[in-house]
Amino acid sequence: MSAVRPGRRRLLPFSPWHLLLMPLSLVFVFPLVQMVLTSFMTSADINRFPPRLIPATLSLDGYRELFAQSNILQWLLNTVIVSTASIAGHMILCSLAGYGFARLRFAGRTPAFFAIIATVMVPIQLLMIPTFLMFSRLGITDTLAAAFVPWLASAFGIFLMRQFFLSLPKELEEAAKLDGCGPFRTFYSIVLPLAKPALATLAIFTLLGSWNDLVWPLIAISDDRFYTLQVGLTTFQGTRRTQFEQLMAGNVVATMPLIIGFVLAQRWFVASMAFTGVTR
Amino acid sequence: MAERRGVLARGLTGWAFAGPATLLVVGLSIFPTVWAFLISRTRWNGIAIPRPLGWANYRLMAEDPELWDSVRHTFVLTALFVPSSILGGMTVAIALSQQVRLIKFYRTCIFVPFVASSAATGILASYVFNPQFGTANELLRRIGLPPQQFLEDPRQVLVVICLIALWGQIGFTAVVYLARLQDRPKDLIEAAMVDGAGRFRILWHIIVPELRPVTVFMVVWQTITALQLFDLVYTTTRGGPLSSSTTIVYYVFELAFQTRRYGYGSAVAYGLFAVTMVLTVGTILYSRRSKVEAF
Numbered sequence A: 001m002s003a004v005r006p007g008r009r010r011l012l013p014f015s016p017w018h019l020l021l022m023p024l025s026l027v028f029v030f031p032l033v034q035m036v037l038t039s040f041m042t043s044a045d046i047n048r049f050p051p052r053l054i055p056a057t058l059s060l061d062g063y064r065e066l067f068a069q070s071n072i073l074q075w076l077l078n079t080v081i082v083s084t085a086s087i088a089g090h091m092i093l094c095s096l097a098g099y100g101f102a103r104l105r106f107a108g109r110t111p112a113f114f115a116i117i118a119t120v121m122v123p124i125q126l127l128m129i130p131t132f133l134m135f136s137r138l139g140i141t142d143t144l145a146a147a148f149v150p151w152l153a154s155a156f157g158i159f160l161m162r163q164f165f166l167s168l169p170k171e172l173e174e175a176a177k178l179d180g181c182g183p184f185r186t187f188y189s190i191v192l193p194l195a196k197p198a199l200a201t202l203a204i205f206t207l208l209g210s211w212n213d214l215v216w217p218l219i220a221i222s223d224d225r226f227y228t229l230q231v232g233l234t235t236f237q238g239t240r241r242t243q244f245e246q247l248m249a250g251n252v253v254a255t256m257p258l259i260i261g262f263v264l265a266q267r268w269f270v271a272s273m274a275f276t277g278v279t280r
Numbered sequence B: 001m002a003e004r005r006g007v008l009a010r011g012l013t014g015w016a017f018a019g020p021a022t023l024l025v026v027g028l029s030i031f032p033t034v035w036a037f038l039i040s041r042t043r044w045n046g047i048a049i050p051r052p053l054g055w056a057n058y059r060l061m062a063e064d065p066e067l068w069d070s071v072r073h074t075f076v077l078t079a080l081f082v083p084s085s086i087l088g089g090m091t092v093a094i095a096l097s098q099q100v101r102l103i104k105f106y107r108t109c110i111f112v113p114f115v116a117s118s119a120a121t122g123i124l125a126s127y128v129f130n131p132q133f134g135t136a137n138e139l140l141r142r143i144g145l146p147p148q149q150f151l152e153d154p155r156q157v158l159v160v161i162c163l164i165a166l167w168g169q170i171g172f173t174a175v176v177y178l179a180r181l182q183d184r185p186k187d188l189i190e191a192a193m194v195d196g197a198g199r200f201r202i203l204w205h206i207i208v209p210e211l212r213p214v215t216v217f218m219v220v221w222q223t224i225t226a227l228q229l230f231d232l233v234y235t236t237t238r239g240g241p242l243s244s245s246t247t248i249v250y251y252v253f254e255l256a257f258q259t260r261r262y263g264y265g266s267a268v269a270y271g272l273f274a275v276t277m278v279l280t281v282g283t284i285l286y287s288r289r290s291k292v293e294a295f
Helices: A017-039 A043-047 A061-069 A072-103 A109-121 A124-138 A145-151 A155-167 A171-178 A183-194 A196-212 A215-220 A229-239 A244-264 A266-278 B002-027 B030-040 B056-062 B065-096 B103-115 B118-128 B135-142 B157-181 B186-194 B199-210 B212-227 B231-236 B248-257 B262-289
Strands: none
Touching: A017 A061, A017 A244, A017 B065, A017 B103, A017 B118, A017 B157, A043 A244, A061 A072, A061 A244, A072 A109, A072 A145, A072 A155, A072 A183, A072 A196, A072 A229, A072 A244, A072 B002, A109 A155, A109 B002, A109 B030, A109 B262, A124 A145, A124 A215, A124 B030, A124 B248, A124 B262, A145 A196, A145 A215, A155 A196, A155 B002, A171 A183, A183 B002, A196 A244, A196 A266, A215 A229, A229 A244, A229 B118, A229 B231, A244 A266, A244 B103, A244 B118, A266 B103, A266 B157, B002 B030, B030 B262, B056 B262, B065 B103, B065 B157, B065 B199, B065 B212, B065 B248, B103 B157, B118 B135, B118 B157, B118 B231, B157 B199, B157 B212, B157 B231, B186 B199, B199 B212, B212 B262, B231 B248, B248 B262
């Protein structure tokens, strides 16, 4: 559509698409900018009328109070642990299973794969009560395990890896087999190195999901020391509903790692988002 | 004999690969699904001995006004959210597929809210839409419009929650459409332009049909998103004001984790499960019949 058509006068010195894209971008980014700005405002600046959009003075009160009144650093550490465990679990378990379903023939393969795909239909609210009960019987409520066990593997991850392995040519693996490689050796030294793009997609998907998860840690963890950032933020919000400089400081701590990651590795994030949508 | 040993060894190898993940995924969903059904036929607070009730919890659903209110709220939210996220996402994707300057910057801006958690988004939104200190009212004031109560007004709250959800989800929808647009048939569009087709006709007759499989998929995906919307409700209104934003999911959460009515909560969850299934399967069948290969 960018081809210049002869005879058509241009009314604007720039493409008309900017008239749509510029305000849209502003709508999407402005709240995040405001989140950061507000986290550096004094409560006097926030609570005055009319409210200031740009801080008059930069203040660290919000952060000072946040660090003094909450366990935010502990929550950040917990979230990092939960996400790391989730990503490790996904990488190992889903790539193994994906390879198994794509390449190996064994009894029960098809029913097992269908059972996995069928789990996508089960809504989370149906799982909340029994999973909570199961975790409390296993004695893992109020531990970080309650937050990452549901994220160690997923139907999506298995499906993603299976699709990827199906798309690889079989010749390499057959050559490895002729050379006497067993299935594990073939998987580990031939196939897995080729799977880096798929593993990156999987890692980002798992990072986003586990870092931002609220439901599982919310129902299974009530001890403040084991909160993840998301649960910590919501309880912190409950105790100070209008101390926005503190709430926004907490939001900055919770969202900035992923936002910075997104800006630096946008290509991989977008690939991961797009693949989520290609799962059909 | 050797044959059977081979089958056995292959089976063991296969399950060694696929077993652990299968066990986790299926164990954490099929088993709880069955258990939830057993719980739904009892009266239970999680501590005392469950009392069997048969189908009484399911019958109770028919005459529970709070449940029907939450069904209505969920329906309104879904009806607002699904079409607007799809139209919005498609429009944004078409705009972002243009080759204009700054396009990378625009893409970054529009996609970035997707990585912010719903919890953080909800907390941010409760600030932006705060009637006294929020930016939204400040903007209205500057353009001369009266201030609104937003999340504190039972008549506005669902619309505002829908807007917040759109802020986070439009980028995702646009990414999926954009992926499709980038491998669309360029020849077809060029041929149409040579034939003198206007921009609008190209859009309507070539691009939109090209996107139909994505649209079918997005309808299912976003319907499920809307039906399961929990985090945003939890961090903006906790179902209020006056239960006017209690969705079905939030209602199940309240029943289970605040009033400890595990049996009835499970029954309601099953009701929602049934609705999700019917809608998903219905959309897939419809798209099959009209020959859109989305699934």
